[in-house]
Amino acid sequence: MTELLSAQHISKSFSGVHVLKDVQFSLRAGEVHALLGENGAGKSTLLKTLFGIYIPDSGTLSIGGTPVTLLSPKDAQRHGVAMIHQELALIPELSVAQNVLLGNEGKEWLNYGQMEARVRPFLEKVGLTASPSTPVKRLTIAQQQMVEIARAVARQARIIIMDEPTSSLTTHEIEQLYVVVRELTASGVGVIYVSHHFDEIEALADRVTVLRDGNHIGTVNQRDVTQDQLVTMMVGRELLAQDAPADRNPGAVRLDVRGLNRTGVFEDISLQVHAGEVVTLAGLIGAGRTEVLRAIYGADASTGGQIELDGQPVPKPSPAVMMLRGVGFIAEDRRQQGIVPDAKVSVNMMLTSWAKGLVSVRETDMRRSVEPQMQALGIRPANPNQTIRRLSGGNQQKVILGRWLAAGCGVLLIDEPTRGIDVASKADIYTLVDELARQGVAILMVSSELPEVLRLSDRILVMREGRLVGELSRAQASEERILALATGAQTHAKDPSFRAV
Amino acid sequence: QTFSPDTEKSRIESSQLAAKFGAVPKAPADVQMGGVMKALSNEYWQLLRTGYLKGADKYGVKVDAQAPSNESDQIGQLSMMNTMIGKGYKALLVSPQSDVNLLPGIERAGKTSLVINVNDAVAPTAQHFVGNSQYDNGVSVANYMLKTFPKGGQVAVIEGQAGVYAAKQRTLGFKTTLAKNPALKIVASVPADWDRQKAFSTARDLLRRYPNLTAFYCNNDTMALGVVEAVKSANRLGKTLVFGTDGINAAYDSIKKGELTGTVDSFPILTGEVAVEVAVRLLAGQKLPKVVATPQALVMKSNMAQYEQFRK
Amino acid sequence: MQKTQVSAPSNRTTIIERLREAGILAILLLGAVVFSFAVPSFFSVDNAINGIGLSAAINTIVAIGLTYVIITGGIDLSVGSTAALSAVIGADLMQRGLPALLAVLVALAVGALAGLINGLLVTRVQLAPFIVTLGTMTFYRGLALSYTNGQPILSLPDGFKRSLGGDVLGLPIPLIAALLLVAAFTLILRSSKTGQYILAIGGNAEAVRLSGINTNRYITLTYVISGVLAAFAALVLIAQLGAAEPILGSGWELSAIAASVVGGTSLAGGKGNVVGALLGALLLSMLQNVLTLLGVQAFYQLLATGLIIIGAMVIDRYTRGT
Amino acid sequence: MQKTQVSAPSNRTTIIERLREAGILAILLLGAVVFSFAVPSFFSVDNAINGIGLSAAINTIVAIGLTYVIITGGIDLSVGSTAALSAVIGADLMQRGLPALLAVLVALAVGALAGLINGLLVTRVQLAPFIVTLGTMTFYRGLALSYTNGQPILSLPDGFKRSLGGDVLGLPIPLIAALLLVAAFTLILRSSKTGQYILAIGGNAEAVRLSGINTNRYITLTYVISGVLAAFAALVLIAQLGAAEPILGSGWELSAIAASVVGGTSLAGGKGNVVGALLGALLLSMLQNVLTLLGVQAFYQLLATGLIIIGAMVIDRYTRGT
Ligand SMILES: Nc1ncnc2c1ncn2[C@@H]1O[C@H](COP(=O)(O)OP(=O)(O)OP(=O)(O)O)[C@@H](O)[C@H]1O
Numbered sequence A: 001m002t003e004l005l006s007a008q009h010i011s012k013s014f015s016g017v018h019v020l021k022d023v024q025f026s027l028r029a030g031e032v033h034a035l036l037g038e039n040g041a042g043k044s045t046l047l048k049t050l051f052g053i054y055i056p057d058s059g060t061l062s063i064g065g066t067p068v069t070l071l072s073p074k075d076a077q078r079h080g081v082a083m084i085h086q087e088l089a090l091i092p093e094l095s096v097a098q099n100v101l102l103g104n105e106g107k108e109w110l111n112y113g114q115m116e117a118r119v120r121p122f123l124e125k126v127g128l129t130a131s132p133s134t135p136v137k138r139l140t141i142a143q144q145q146m147v148e149i150a151r152a153v154a155r156q157a158r159i160i161i162m163d164e165p166t167s168s169l170t171t172h173e174i175e176q177l178y179v180v181v182r183e184l185t186a187s188g189v190g191v192i193y194v195s196h197h198f199d200e201i202e203a204l205a206d207r208v209t210v211l212r213d214g215n216h217i218g219t220v221n222q223r224d225v226t227q228d229q230l231v232t233m234m235v236g237r238e239l240l241a242q243d244a245p246a247d248r249n250p251g252a253v254r255l256d257v258r259g260l261n262r263t264g265v266f267e268d269i270s271l272q273v274h275a276g277e278v279v280t281l282a283g284l285i286g287a288g289r290t291e292v293l294r295a296i297y298g299a300d301a302s303t304g305g306q307i308e309l310d311g312q313p314v315p316k317p318s319p320a321v322m323m324l325r326g327v328g329f330i331a332e333d334r335r336q337q338g339i340v341p342d343a344k345v346s347v348n349m350m351l352t353s354w355a356k357g358l359v360s361v362r363e364t365d366m367r368r369s370v371e372p373q374m375q376a377l378g379i380r381p382a383n384p385n386q387t388i389r390r391l392s393g394g395n396q397q398k399v400i401l402g403r404w405l406a407a408g409c410g411v412l413l414i415d416e417p418t419r420g421i422d423v424a425s426k427a428d429i430y431t432l433v434d435e436l437a438r439q440g441v442a443i444l445m446v447s448s449e450l451p452e453v454l455r456l457s458d459r460i461l462v463m464r465e466g467r468l469v470g471e472l473s474r475a476q477a478s479e480e481r482i483l484a485l486a487t488g489a490q491t492h493a494k495d496p497s498f499r500a501v
Numbered sequence B: 001q002t003f004s005p006d007t008e009k010s011r012i013e014s015s016q017l018a019a020k021f022g023a024v025p026k027a028p029a030d031v032q033m034g035g036v037m038k039a040l041s042n043e044y045w046q047l048l049r050t051g052y053l054k055g056a057d058k059y060g061v062k063v064d065a066q067a068p069s070n071e072s073d074q075i076g077q078l079s080m081m082n083t084m085i086g087k088g089y090k091a092l093l094v095s096p097q098s099d100v101n102l103l104p105g106i107e108r109a110g111k112t113s114l115v116i117n118v119n120d121a122v123a124p125t126a127q128h129f130v131g132n133s134q135y136d137n138g139v140s141v142a143n144y145m146l147k148t149f150p151k152g153g154q155v156a157v158i159e160g161q162a163g164v165y166a167a168k169q170r171t172l173g174f175k176t177t178l179a180k181n182p183a184l185k186i187v188a189s190v191p192a193d194w195d196r197q198k199a200f201s202t203a204r205d206l207l208r209r210y211p212n213l214t215a216f217y218c219n220n221d222t223m224a225l226g227v228v229e230a231v232k233s234a235n236r237l238g239k240t241l242v243f244g245t246d247g248i249n250a251a252y253d254s255i256k257k258g259e260l261t262g263t264v265d266s267f268p269i270l271t272g273e274v275a276v277e278v279a280v281r282l283l284a285g286q287k288l289p290k291v292v293a294t295p296q297a298l299v300m301k302s303n304m305a306q307y308e309q310f311r312k
Numbered sequence C, D: 001m002q003k004t005q006v007s008a009p010s011n012r013t014t015i016i017e018r019l020r021e022a023g024i025l026a027i028l029l030l031g032a033v034v035f036s037f038a039v040p041s042f043f044s045v046d047n048a049i050n051g052i053g054l055s056a057a058i059n060t061i062v063a064i065g066l067t068y069v070i071i072t073g074g075i076d077l078s079v080g081s082t083a084a085l086s087a088v089i090g091a092d093l094m095q096r097g098l099p100a101l102l103a104v105l106v107a108l109a110v111g112a113l114a115g116l117i118n119g120l121l122v123t124r125v126q127l128a129p130f131i132v133t134l135g136t137m138t139f140y141r142g143l144a145l146s147y148t149n150g151q152p153i154l155s156l157p158d159g160f161k162r163s164l165g166g167d168v169l170g171l172p173i174p175l176i177a178a179l180l181l182v183a184a185f186t187l188i189l190r191s192s193k194t195g196q197y198i199l200a201i202g203g204n205a206e207a208v209r210l211s212g213i214n215t216n217r218y219i220t221l222t223y224v225i226s227g228v229l230a231a232f233a234a235l236v237l238i239a240q241l242g243a244a245e246p247i248l249g250s251g252w253e254l255s256a257i258a259a260s261v262v263g264g265t266s267l268a269g270g271k272g273n274v275v276g277a278l279l280g281a282l283l284l285s286m287l288q289n290v291l292t293l294l295g296v297q298a299f300y301q302l303l304a305t306g307l308i309i310i311g312a313m314v315i316d317r318y319t320r321g322t
């Protein structure tokens, strides 16, 4: 196989902090080369040097056998490199077609019909059902991610970099992505693939390179290693096997939602979450799970229905009201709705605690609450004064989680709790959720990761097209059953072991 | 070759109108006139409007006077004039914001009605002009200083907005005249944009640099009143003289209190009245000279009483 | 991927959205109808052309350029001074005997150069657009004043006055020019790569750069466009006036920004349309016109203007929905 | 998650960062040194305090409020009109015999109310801050003019003039007030919940809202602060001038925005500091002061002002690094 790309001795530091230390990486035509590492290991940074976003402090890069210097993404594209960014890089006001073809439109005068026709095959390929003329701001995060994928594919590049392309996709879309990636590699394209999901790596990768703290730990053939070996390479120690928690003992009803409506988005949602219970909303992309969660939190106005907390009605739910009544909320779109990018980690974590009067804004006071959270969640760099923008994606996610842990809450609404979080931390977060439930917190969560849903939930509510279509208890639940309900396939309809709502 | 009321040969003093052309003819019933003023944000223009209304009463006509909201909205003033032309006034009394901004309006209006340029900026195509000489505004203060300080002294000029006709002419008249005595030195001539606050802080800076300043000449009264405060806070009241221009009420009050030294009053109320009179005469077919000059005088505490008659 | 659950509703809403964006058009028409009944002499061709048309035309031309700049997330406070500088240089050259067409081209080039300087300071030196154009606003004004020594330049050639200040089929040329420019710049914004990049830069400049596009070039271009259009507006104005003066154009930036923003352009960038700027300019001019026709005194004109601007935006807000 | 490799170096950079933000301070000092040699009578305590300091005081007070508003991503164009309205109402009440202290309180309340209206229109009706305050700028000015019928209000009580316009230990009270306000509002911004929320809202309002914070309340608060400070600045001014006029304060918005932005506040929101606004105001006043002391001609003042503003920002840009 020919070497498409080779990076030798790449080092990169930001204001004195060494993020990449003498890293080697290569990519062959037709292979999928996975990049593994904990949050903050330097994966995105390495990829950005390959795409001309960062210029490495030292090291050499060659593409197709010739040495190159990439000074900008434009250079990288000229050399046949395309990239799917971890933080979505789309233009909200432009249409899907415009986004897919951005920088690649061809002639000065645009022909929208033609552009839409041009992108349609790519949208089909990645399985995006939205019309190419839809403005991207109307799409859910998952759909936007699919637009990113389509865009990279449409570039017809020889090298495609995928930085966590699946972090908010459900099984269906992920499988679609497998098909796309295999098609690409079959035609000789090399794919660099970053993911925290081992099943994806197993399904796709030919070789795996592991980074730890910016060090190149090793490059191995995927077939020759076990998952445990990879994990050990990543975290530098063995990870204990995860026990599923013993059955929880839910208490009284804490969150009671009755007949919640939002015209055109979802209707007639009724659900209850008990103290110490984890309930998950499952479903396909666009089923309306996010919207329901937001409506319960009062982030969007609903057009009908009632919400009760601990038996007391909430007449006019709004984030401020819900927060004061002990409800926490973690949005799915961390960049738009989670972080304040230019503020410090400590500020990002303390936003809610201040409002609850738990902490003052004095730095010493904040430290007392911030540092334990940072330690518990393993946020790195462990510097509360770092600007959050500078943190890796997974670490940012942990900060947002820390925000609500520090503030404490009786009901927690989480949309995609482990989006972009590495295996080791994921295990920690699961333990944390178990712990919260044990303390009597009622947790309502949306997750597209079925193993996670099965691992964490006491009950699973399945949504389809804005309606609740079924409920599964922990005992009843399996990936197949959830999917059957989510897609409306009739196979299990007569299965007596679960009831449709 | 351009028209300048300050030097125009065809002129008459407004006080001579009755003597030369007889009593004001009676205007036909329901004659309406329009006034396009410069702005209403300075008292000077409000007084001019008062004069229009007074003249309207006196000569049995009706005057609607309007003004754009600020002094440097030139297209706005043109649109306002264009709009007023549509209302079919017999005569339009216009005070342009700049020399040229109302030219198309004047041309259009000239086809159907009489257009009189009242004061301040001068439209080169204006057929009739009523007002005082801006140049002479400056001259009269300079003459007073030549007389009072033959041994010389340091003088500062606070100008209006850069490039505006009235500011240019007043400053020019003052400087040219003052040059007759080289011992009277103009140590600074800086703009304060007609603004009280700017004049105040500029004057303070100048007083610090020239602590023995003999006098300030200001292009209008608003600025002069700001300068007075600066002079007061530098404890130079009575030692550094302050002259303004326009003759607004506040200037009179200040003179009475012995703070402002003097103002070149161009009697806006009287001017407004004369403008209406001239319009009535012209509409009646009288052939008046092109420029009807209205009076102006350097008003100080000593001579204030004799000008009170023009101010009501 | 079996079903297409998502697509339907959001598919072709863009047309409705565009109509909604024209909520301001509804306000304009509503206003016109009400005023036609309430205000004598409002409803006439003459009033429409002379009372509203000219000031709206000039404001529109300037606002088109500003809309482009604002869409990228920038601002251009220097338009009035740029206008003055180009006007006096163009007028001076005509007076010195240069053929009018050549003088016009030089004036437009001056506008382009002024815009280019703004653009380069914003993109290359990476200064805040507000501060750059605040500085050049003062600087270009100083240039215009020192160039002419503060005097107006009178008696422009008749040919020039007729060609930019005249009529075609009863329609004044400034108005025709403004409408043509609105059409052209709408087309560019909606249907050219350039326009799309300008919109995209305002939406997420970083993402555009990641797509391999030279964002600096497009940002600079918007300032150049703004400068050229300011110069053109100034030429149209001096052709009407028959004279150019160095204090011309003061306050243009505020009227033009107001027209843009009333017309739906967001100062945060990424969103905007040129037709909206035209409608905004018309609304503001109509307001002034009606208040004058009604003989409302200056103080109350201010009260009314303030109330109506906010009122119109409130109506717009509620008809538009989100 | 065991190791903590990264922390050390980035921990205390904030101090260096803050010093860097004061690049403008360096420019100020540099300017002061150069001018001391070039301009007679520039270098004196008296000129520094009574020349530059005092004239910067008013702009600083207004700029503090605007800095807060701008940090949230908003803008307040109505400060000048709010100032005029509060000033004439306060002055009128004093003239009618109300005790000065009471009149001052009423004037401040008027400022607060004006700001509250802006804030509610921005947050509740969700109009663009630019258009809201453009409308109220016109409206409040109209109110001030009709309230006074366009006349200035003269002869304010001496007690009032002395207490806000006088000296304490040789320092003018306006300057002392400005410095105290800078200190207080720096403290609030840096060390209070309110300040932290205001900064965070500018960084990402939606994220803050979803953290359970009533963002509308904090945004409204910044407009109220801006209104009150504009009113206070107006009171300080009329105490010095001894008269309140309804056209007072025109152009304040531009000077105050300039001071803020020169001082490092970003019009995009999320970033800004009050000390910077003070430094910006001082720089602009120093410029004016020097040009006056040098007796620079009107036209060249404009040229010099434009050049120096841009020059200072270029130097600032390159000393600051990124
Ligand atoms: N611009 C920057 N300035 C300073 N530090 C940075 C910057 N970008 C990244 N870092 C740091 O570099 C380290 C590696 O970050 P990177 O984004 O490459 O991690 P990652 O492996 O992609 O993690 P994740 O799985 O969470 O996406 C992190 O510690 C991060 O804080």
Ligand SMILES: Nc1ncnc2c1ncn2[C@@H]1O[C@H](COP(=O)(O)OP(=O)(O)OP(=O)(O)O)[C@@H](O)[C@H]1O
Binding pocket: A137, A138, A139, A140, A141, A142, A143, A168, A265, A283, A284, A285, A286, A287, A288, A289, A290, A291, A292, A332, A446, A448, C005, C006, C010
């Ligand atoms: N701003 C919007 N305007 C119009 N439609 C929207 C908007 N946001 C979401 N929708 C639509 O609402 C529906 C529900 O979306 P929602 O985000 O709740 O789905 P979800 O089940 O959470 O999926 P995902 O996993 O993608 O978040 C979808 O059809 C989506 O297209």
Ligand SMILES: [Mg+2]
Binding pocket: A043, A044, A045, A086, A163, A392, A393, A394
């Ligand atoms: Mg990453």
Ligand SMILES: [Mg+2]
Binding pocket: A140, A289, A290, A291, A332, A415, A446
């Ligand atoms: Mg979702």
